[in-house]
Amino acid sequence: MTDLPLPSSDTAEDLTTEGASELGETVHEARLWRDDGWTARVIKNEDDEGWAVAMIKDGEAEPALVGPWTMGRNKKDPKPLDTSAFNTLVKTASEVLRRHEQQLRAQLHKEVRVASVDGNDELDITLDIVPDEDEPYALLTALDTFGEQLAQVQVAANFKLSKASAAAWVENEFRRPG
Secondary structure, X not given: OOOOOOOOOOOHXXXXXXXXXXXXXXEEOOOEEEEOOEEEEEEEOOOOOOEEXXXXXXOOOOOOEEEXXXXXXXXXXXXXXXXXXXXXXXXXXXXXXXXXXXXXXXXXXXXXXXXXXXOOOEEEEEEEEEXXXXXXXXXXXXXXXXXXXXXXXXXXOOOOXXXXXXXXXXXXXXXXXX
């Protein structure tokens, strides 16, 4: 592979549109690679004299991943994108998105297990926060050992789910906590 001089269009503002007339169109260029629902764009690193690569999933406004990019042999221009590098970047960016989704789910979903009123069964009590911009709320749900919903009430988004609060809700016959 040889390093060819590349045109200098290094701004990050046009990451998803330059070089293709339609999103979804396959593009394989030295600094722009669009395929399989992703766009990789090599850009000038604003922090130093090096290069960076931004990975954007189709339909997203922000990059899922921005990282340093390798200099070419002339130590001035970036190394051109290729299939292997693009595939590695897609894998890494996908993992970043997966971790972000897991973290968000962990913040919005809580679960504890408590005994039923008669003490013969265990119940899973879940709290799912709905982050509505105007009126956020949460759903407090009781599930039996088979996953069947026994009760559900709407509570404040800042409701603190703990074993004690869940047990109190069960003992209060699933009435909305006050």
